[in-house]
Amino acid sequence: MQYKNINGSISLENPNVQKIIEIAKELIKQNKVLRVKKLYNIAIKCLEIPSGAILEILQFLINYKILIDGSKLTKDTILMNLYRRKIYNVIEKYDGATFSFLREKVFTDHSGSAGQLIWHLKMLLKFRYIKKLKVGNYSLFLPIDMENDAGKLSFFMKNTLNKKFIYFFKNHEETKKSEVYKMINFKRENVNYRLKVLIEHEILIYNDLSTNKISISKRMKELL
Structure with a gap:
């Protein structure tokens, strides 16, 4: 994962970082x-780095979780847990996943509970490995770098009927x-329901309400 360089000198590759x-x-x-305060105090004593530079490095590390x-x-130890690694890999592999889908894929032998999954998801969210997007009644977990529109489209494309409508x-x-x-x-009635949902989520749009003409949104077409 790449991190934005704050001032031209701070990055994860920086030896002082x-x-x-x-x-x-x-x-x-x-x-x-x-405890960041204790970390700062020890860094001041142990490292030959100006206090201002240490504060800037700490801000960088905190900003990027x-x-x-x-x-x-820490961010580089969070995925050492087997279940967190599996959850993260499923979200990456399938371009996003719902809670129920993750539970089915990660706890295939029913070895884990919903509470455990919630905890691991919170940790991945906390360290910005993933993000959460609300789509209707579903909570969709996406890779942190994935565009929300792309995640939403991927969610609807997982349903065979929705996929047929979108490609139509x-x-x-x-x-x-x-x-x-x-x-x-x-x-x-089935068509009208699907159209209603896809229009609500801006996958499809009305081109002209007076004639009820529908098309796929420009952004979604670009993502296909």
Whole structure:
């Protein structure tokens, strides 16, 4: 994962940044949790770095959730837990996942509870490995670098019927709502429900309300 360079000199590759991370890891080993104030005091004593530079490095590490005050973990140790690694890998592999999907894929032998999954997801969210997006009644967990629109589209494309509707509109510039069920060959009530949901989430849009013509949104078409 890449991090934005704050002032042209601070990055994870910076030797002084690595020294402070190592001190943080040692503090966690000794005290079980990290206290940033204590880390600062030790860094001042042990490292030949100006206090202002240490503060800037600490701010960088905190901003990017590499270190978190009061935590027992650092960003590079968070995935050492087997279940957290599996959760993260599933979210990456499937371009996002719902809670129920994660529970099915991660706890395949029913060895874990919903409470455990919630805890591990909170840790991944806390350290900014993943993010959460609300889609209707679902909480969707996405890779941190994934665009929200791409995650939303991926969610709807996982359903076979939604996928058929989306590709239909990708290949048709615009279609009157009343004509869609004939062209897709589904019951009108099912078609109207799918259209309503996809329009609510801006996958599809009305081009002209007066004629009820629908098309796929420009952004979603770009993402397909």
